[in-house]
Amino acid sequence: MVSSPTLQYAGDVTPREAWKRLEADPRVQLIDVRTTAEWNFVGLPDLAPLGRQVHCVEWQSFPTGAPNPEFLGQARAALDAAGAGQDGPVLLLCRSGARSRAAAIALTGAGYQACFNVSEGFEGDRDGQGHRGTQGGWKAAGLPWRQN
Numbered sequence: 042m043v044s045s046p047t048l049q050y051a052g053d054v055t056p057r058e059a060w061k062r063l064e065a066d067p068r069v070q071l072i073d074v075r076t077t078a079e080w081n082f083v084g085l086p087d088l089a090p091l092g093r094q095v096h097c098v099e100w101q102s103f104p105t106g107a108p109n110p111e112f113l114g115q116a117r118a119a120l121d122a123a124g125a126g127q128d129g130p131v132l133l134l135c136r137s138g139a140r141s142r143a144a145a146i147a148l149t150g151a152g153y154q155a156c157f158n159v160s161e162g163f164e165g166d167r168d169g170q171g172h173r174g175t176q177g178g179w180k181a182a183g184l185p186w187r188q189n
Contacts, residue, residue: 050145051130053160056179059132062157063091069130070123072096072116074144075163076103079136080189083164086134087185096123100140112144113151120153130155134179137162 054062062069073085073095086095096119099109109115120131131153133141138160145156163186165177175181 050142050149050156050158051154053138053142053158054132056159056161056182056184059134059157059159059179060182060184062130062132063088063093066130067091067093068125069132070096070120070125071132071134072098072119072144073134073163074098074100074112074140075135076101078103079163082189083136084180084186084188086163086179087187089187090185095134096120100135100144113147116144116148117151127152128154130157132157132159134159135162136164137166137178 059071063071071086071088073080076099080097085097088095098112098115098119100112101107102109125131131148133144133148133156135141138158141162142158145158148156161177163179165181168175180186
C-alpha cells in the first residue's frame, strides 16, 4: 500500500509493493542505501530474476555513520548508467526505512520526480528477541535476496 505522497518525496511502499513495481515496469530502479558492511554481511535484494541489479549507494558511511557527501552524485551516476531519467520511479531501501526516507527526500530535492521509500526496509523491526529479519521487511516478505 502506498502512503500519501508529501511535498518531500512520492511516498512509502511496502517491500511487496516495491517488488510488484519492479516486476511490472523495467524503468523502476532500486537503490539500497545501507552500508557496505550491511550489504556484505546481511545481504542484498536479488533482482537477477528480473534481469536487473540493485544499485548500492551508501547514505551514511560505516563505521562512523557520517553522511556520504557523494550520495547524490553516486546515485545520479548509478541511475544514469541504468538509463533512468529524473522522471522514472526510484525505490530506496535501507535496514528499516529511516535512511531510505531521508535519501528519497534528498533525491526528490535534486530533481527526481518519483522517489519512494520502501517502508520496513530490508530487515524490518526487531522481534520479541531483538532480532531483525523475521517480521517486516524485504527478507521476512520472502522476496528474493542473496548474501555475499
